[in-house]
Amino acid sequence: MVTLEDELLRLTVDGGSGYIIDLYDKYANAHHVSVRRPELRLLKEGMGIFTSYPPISVKSLDVNGNVIRIRGDAEGVGVSKEVSLNNGAVNVTITTHGSGIIRESLHLACCRGGFWAESPGALYSCRYFVKFGFDEIGDLDSYTSMFIKPPVSGFSFKKNSYIDRYFPSLKWTAFIDTAGKCGLVVRCLSGDCIGIIEDQMFNVDLELIRRCQGDCELRYMLIPVHGLRRVDYISESIVAGVELPSVVKPSDEVHGSLVIIPLKDTHYSSVESYVELRKSLSQMGRRGYVLDRTIPSVRRYGITIESHVDVPLRLSRRKPVVINFRVNPGEWDPEYYSHSMPLLIFRLGNEEVRRALSVNEDFEEALNVLKNLGREGLLGFIDNEWSDDVEGFFDEKGASLSLYELAVESFSSKRRLLNIDQLRKCGHACDLLKAYAYSEDPNTERYGLPTSAVSGNILKEAVRYVAFNDEGALTAAIGNINRLLDSYRQGTLVHWFNGIHGGAGSAGLFNLVLAYDLLEDYLPGNIKLGLMSMFRWAQGELIKITNAWVYPLGNWELTEALALLTISSKFNFKNSDLGMVKAIAAFRRGLSKGFLPDGGWVELSAAYHNSALNNSTWAAELLRATGGPDLYSFTNSNGKHVIKAAAYWLWEVTDENWRTPALEDSGSNYPDPDPFIIGGVRYEDELLLGIGLRLVERGILIKNPLAAIALSQVDGNLLNRARGLMPRHSRFLILNDSGRFIARVNELDYFILDYGPNGGWHGHPDKLSFELHINGVPIIVDSGADSYYGDRHWVWHRRSIAHNTVTLRDEDQAETRGRLINYNLLRNGVEALFEAETYSGVVHRRFVKVIDRVYFIRDYVKGDGRFRFNLNIMGTVKGKAVEDGLFKLVVSNSGLEYVIVTPRELTIGSGWRGHDESTLYTYYELDVRGEGVLWGLIMPSGAQVSLSGCVLSVGGIDLNICG
Numbered sequence: 001m002v003t004l005e006d007e008l009l010r011l012t013v014d015g016g017s018g019y020i021i022d023l024y025d026k027y028a029n030a031h032h033v034s035v036r037r038p039e040l041r042l043l044k045e046g047m048g049i050f051t052s053y054p055p056i057s058v059k060s061l062d063v064n065g066n067v068i069r070i071r072g073d074a075e076g077v078g079v080s081k082e083v084s085l086n087n088g089a090v091n092v093t094i095t096t097h098g099s100g101i102i103r104e105s106l107h108l109a110c111c112r113g114g115f116w117a118e119s120p121g122a123l124y125s126c127r128y129f130v131k132f133g134f135d136e137i138g139d140l141d142s143y144t145s146m147f148i149k150p151p152v153s154g155f156s157f158k159k160n161s162y163i164d165r166y167f168p169s170l171k172w173t174a175f176i177d178t179a180g181k182c183g184l185v186v187r188c189l190s191g192d193c194i195g196i197i198e199d200q201m202f203n204v205d206l207e208l209i210r211r212c213q214g215d216c217e218l219r220y221m222l223i224p225v226h227g228l229r230r231v232d233y234i235s236e237s238i239v240a241g242v243e244l245p246s247v248v249k250p251s252d253e254v255h256g257s258l259v260i261i262p263l264k265d266t267h268y269s270s271v272e273s274y275v276e277l278r279k280s281l282s283q284m285g286r287r288g289y290v291l292d293r294t295i296p297s298v299r300r301y302g303i304t305i306e307s308h309v310d311v312p313l314r315l316s317r318r319k320p321v322v323i324n325f326r327v328n329p330g331e332w333d334p335e336y337y338s339h340s341m342p343l344l345i346f347r348l349g350n351e352e353v354r355r356a357l358s359v360n361e362d363f364e365e366a367l368n369v370l371k372n373l374g375r376e377g378l379l380g381f382i383d384n385e386w387s388d389d390v391e392g393f394f395d396e397k398g399a400s401l402s403l404y405e406l407a408v409e410s411f412s413s414k415r416r417l418l419n420i421d422q423l424r425k426c427g428h429a430c431d432l433l434k435a436y437a438y439s440e441d442p443n444t445e446r447y448g449l450p451t452s453a454v455s456g457n458i459l460k461e462a463v464r465y466v467a468f469n470d471e472g473a474l475t476a477a478i479g480n481i482n483r484l485l486d487s488y489r490q491g492t493l494v495h496w497f498n499g500i501h502g503g504a505g506s507a508g509l510f511n512l513v514l515a516y517d518l519l520e521d522y523l524p525g526n527i528k529l530g531l532m533s534m535f536r537w538a539q540g541e542l543i544k545i546t547n548a549w550v551y552p553l554g555n556w557e558l559t560e561a562l563a564l565l566t567i568s569s570k571f572n573f574k575n576s577d578l579g580m581v582k583a584i585a586a587f588r589r590g591l592s593k594g595f596l597p598d599g600g601w602v603e604l605s606a607a608y609h610n611s612a613l614n615n616s617t618w619a620a621e622l623l624r625a626t627g628g629p630d631l632y633s634f635t636n637s638n639g640k641h642v643i644k645a646a647a648y649w650l651w652e653v654t655d656e657n658w659r660t661p662a663l664e665d666s667g668s669n670y671p672d673p674d675p676f677i678i679g680g681v682r683y684e685d686e687l688l689l690g691i692g693l694r695l696v697e698r699g700i701l702i703k704n705p706l707a708a709i710a711l712s713q714v715d716g717n718l719l720n721r722a723r724g725l726m727p728r729h730s731r732f733l734i735l736n737d738s739g740r741f742i743a744r745v746n747e748l749d750y751f752i753l754d755y756g757p758n759g760g761w762h763g764h765p766d767k768l769s770f771e772l773h774i775n776g777v778p779i780i781v782d783s784g785a786d787s788y789y790g791d792r793h794w795v796w797h798r799r800s801i802a803h804n805t806v807t808l809r810d811e812d813q814a815e816t817r818g819r820l821i822n823y824n825l826l827r828n829g830v831e832a833l834f835e836a837e838t839y840s841g842v843v844h845r846r847f848v849k850v851i852d853r854v855y856f857i858r859d860y861v862k863g864d865g866r867f868r869f870n871l872n873i874m875g876t877v878k879g880k881a882v883e884d885g886l887f888k889l890v891v892s893n894s895g896l897e898y899v900i901v902t903p904r905e906l907t908i909g910s911g912w913r914g915h916d917e918s919t920l921y922t923y924y925e926l927d928v929r930g931e932g933v934l935w936g937l938i939m940p941s942g943a944q945v946s947l948s949g950c951v952l953s954v955g956g957i958d959l960n961i962c963g
C-alpha cells in the first residue's frame with residue numbers, strides 16, 4: 001500500500017494494481033471509496049469491487065512527493081498510471097500503448113465508505129448528479145422533447161436495484177450524501193468520456209470509459225466537497241449547488257439557497273440572478289400534449305437575494321458560501337411555465353450556475369387532495385421535495401403520481417397477527433416469554449445509526465407492555481420507534497434493514513411489524529401513520545427484491561419473503577395481495593428446493609439452516625393464524641414434512657453439547673429453541689418439543705414470541721411427555737443429500753464428516769473434511785467462519801488447508817461434492833469409505849474407521865503432485881516424539897490428553913476457528929506419482945501403538961495403512 005497525504009486528504013493506492021482503495025477527507029471525516037478486503041488480500045476480482053481494464057500487472061512503482069507513477073503491462077499492452085494529490089484533489093492519468101479502450105472502476109459510497117462490514121456504505125440518502133451529453137439545443141418548433149433535459153440530471157440511489165445508467169460525453173458527476181452534506185466530485189478531463197453508473201448494495205459503481213484509436217489516455221479528477229446537498233455546476237474555481245425543491249406549486253413563494261464551495265481563492269466582479277422561462281412546443285410534448293403551434297418566446301424576471309452579498313464577491317478556498325434567495329409567487333405566469341422548463345440562473349462574473357425547476361399545477365392539486373383527506377401528515381415522512389422524474393430528465397407529469405398514490409392508499413390494518421389474549425394468559429410459556437421480553441440487545445447503534453437490534457428491542461418492549469403490564473415499556477418502545485422514524489426520514493436506514501436486502505435488515509422489519517401489531521391500540525396517531533408509511537415503502541422495495549431463487553443466497557430470500565409476508569398480512573395496502581403472492585411463492589420454492597430430501601438446507605451451513613428453518617416456521621405460524629396456505633403440511637420427495645425433517649436435521653448434526661458444527665460458514669453455537677418448540681406443538685412431536693424445552697433449560701432464549709404463543713396452546717399430555725424426555729442423538733447417521741456422516745460411540749463423542757455439495761456462497765472447499773470431539777472436548781476442528789470481509793476469512797477460514805482433509809500442496813479444492821461408497825456398522829464402531837474428485841485429474845478416497853475412542857483415517861490419492869495431510873487441532877502441544885518409525889504428537893485440551901500418530905513428522909503452525917479461537921495447524925506432505933496413501937490416527941493418551949508392515953496395531957485393534 002502506498003499513501004499520499006496533504007492537509008485535507010489521505011489517499012491510499014494498492015501497489016500491486018494501482019487501484020485507489022481509500023480516499024479519506026479529513027475535514028468531513030469521510031471515506032469516499034468502498035472496498036472489500038478479500039480482493040485486496042487475494043489480489044483477485046470479486047463481486048465487482050476490484051476491477052479495471054486493461055488490468056495492470058505492475059512492473060515498477062515510483063513515489064516522488066505526492067505523485068505515484070506506475071508502469072506495467074496488461075494482456076501484452078503497455079500501461080502507465082499516474083496518481084497525484086494536489087490542493088485537496090486527486091488527479092489520475094492512465095495511458096495505454098496499443099489498446100483502444102480504457103475502463104476504470106470507482107466504487108463510491110457517498111461519504112460512508114471504507115471496508116465492507118466496517119462501514120455502512122452508500123445509504124438511501126445518497127444522490128448523484130451528472131453533467132453529460134450536449135448542451136441544450138435552442139428553440140425547437142416541434143413537440144418532440146428528446147432535446148429537453150435539465151442542465152444537470154439528478155438521481156436518487158436505488159439501493160440493491162443494480163440499475164445501469166449510461167452517460168455519453170460525460171463531463172462530471174457528483175455523489176452526495178444529503179443527510180451529511182458531504183460528497184465527491186468526479187471530473188472527466190479527457191474529452192469524450194463515457195460514464196456508466198450502477199446502483200449496487202453497499203456502493204455506487206462508476207465506470208469511466210475512453211475509446212481511442214491506437215494509444216489511449218484517460219484523465220480524471222476526484223474532488224471531495226462538503227456543506228451542500230446537491231451539485232449543479234463545476235469549474236476550475238468552484239463547485240455550486242442550487243438547493244430548493246424539485247417541484248413547487250404556482251402559489252408558492254419559493255425559498256432556496258445557492259451554495260458555493262470555492263476550490264481556490266477567487267472573486268467575481270458581478271453577481272446576477274434571474275428566472276428564465278423559454279416557451280416552446282417541445283416542453284408540451286414532454287407533458288404528453290400535441291399542439292398545432294406555439295410561438296417561441298423568452299421571459300425573464302428577477303430573483304430576490306435575501307443574503308447580504310458584497311460585489312465584487314470574494315471567495316476563500318474551501319470556505320462554503322451560502323446565498324439565500326426567494327422567488328415571489330406572483331412571478332409565475334402559466335402562459336410560460338406550462339410551456340417551458342423554468343431555469344434559475346446565477347451569473348458569477350463569466351460563470352453561470354443553472355438549475356431547472358418544475359412549477360406544477362398537478363402537484364398543487366395532489367397536495368390539495370391529501371389535505372382534503374386529512375392525510376397531509378404523511379408528507380412529514382416522505383421526501384416530497386425531490387422528484388426523480390423531474391431531476392433526471394425533467395418529466396413533470398410523473399412528479400405528482402406518488403402523492404395521488406398516497407391519497408388512494410389504504411392505511412389500515414387487515415387483522416391481528418398475534419393473539420394478545422394468549423400472550424397475556426401465557427400459561428406454560430410465561431417463564432420463557434418473560435425471559436425473552438426482558439433480554440434487551442445492547443448493540444443498537446453502529447456508525448452512529450440504528451441497527452436491527454432496535455426493532456428487536458421494540459418487539460420485546462411491546463411484549464412487556466401487553467403481556468406483563470410494564471408501563472415503562474410503552475414509553476421505551478415509542479422512543480425507539482421515533483429513533484427509527486427519524487432515520488427513515490433522513491434516508492439513513494442501514495444495518496436495521498441492511499438496505500432491506502438480507503438477513504439482518506428484513507428480520508428487523510419482521511420484528512417491527514409484530515411490535516406494531518401488539519401496540520396498535522396504544523400508539524399515537526402520528527407514529528402509527530409514520531410506521532405505516534415506512535412499511536408501505538419497505539413493502540415496495542421487498543416486492544422488487546423478494547424472489548423464488550433459493551440458491552445460492554437462499555436464507556436471504558426467505559428473510560426478505562418473511563418481512564414481505566408480515567407486512568402484506570398485516571396491512572391493507574394496495575400491493576398487499578401482490579406481496580402475499582410473491583412471499584408465499586418464495587416459501588414454496590424454499591420448501592420444495594431449498595430444503596433437501598434429508599432435511600438439510602441447500603447452503604449446508606448449520607447456522608444458515610437454523611435461519612432458514614426459523615423463517616419457514618415463523619411464516620407457517622403467520623399463515624396458520626391468518627388462514628393462508630398450510631406450510632406445515634408441505635412434504636418432500638420422501639413424503640416427509642419438510643419443516644419437521646429440517647428440525648430433525650438440525651438436531652442430529654449438533655454435537656455432544658448440542659452445539660452446531662463449525663462446518664462451512666457456521667460457528668459452534670446453540671440452535672434456537674423456536675423451531676423445535678413450534679414444530680413439536682404443531683406436529684404433536686414430543687421429541688422436538690423436548691429438544692426445544694431442554695435448550696431453554698440450558699439458558700437459550702426463544703427468538704420470537706410466536707414460540708411462546710405456540711407453547712401456550714400445547715396439549716398438556718404432550719407437554720408432560722416432552723418434559724420427561726432426555727433427547728438422544730442417533731448413534732450413526734448418514735444424511736446423504738446434504739453429505740453428512742455422523743458417528744457417536746457414546747453421547748460424549750462426536751465425529752462428523754462432510755462429503756456433500758459445495759453449499760453455494762456459504763460453502764467451503766472442504767470435501768471429506770471432518771470434526772472430532774472426544775469426551776465432550778473438541779479435538780480436531782473445522783475453521784468455521786469469521787467476518788466475511790475481515791482480515792482472516794478469505795485467507796484462512798475458506799481455505800482448504802483450514803479443514804481436515806487432503807490438499808494438493810496448499811491449493812484450494814475444486815467446488816465439488818463427494819459420495820459415500822460404502823459403510824459397515826461394527827460392534828463398537830463404524831467404518832466407511834468416501835470419494836471425491838477434489839482437483840482436476842485427482843481422485844481422493846478417504847477411509848474412516850471408528851472403534852471405541854480410536855479414530856483412523858486413511859487417504860488414497862490418485863494423481864500427481866505433492867499432497868498434504870491437514871489436521872487443525874484444538875489444544876496445546878504437550879510433547880512429540882518419533883518412535884518405531886511413527887511420529888507422535890501429544891496434545892491437551894481442557895484437561896484431556898490425546899495422541900495423534902502419523903507416518904511423518906507434522907509441521908506445526910497456527911490457525912483459527914471462528915472469530916477468536918486459535919488452533920494448531922498441522923500437516924505433513926507426500927510426493928505422489930500416480931497413486932499414494934496418507935494416513936493419520938487419533939487415540940487416547942496411554943494407548944499403545946506399533947507398526948508391522950502394513951498393519952498398525954492399537955490396543956488390540958489392527959488397522960491396514962496400505963489400503
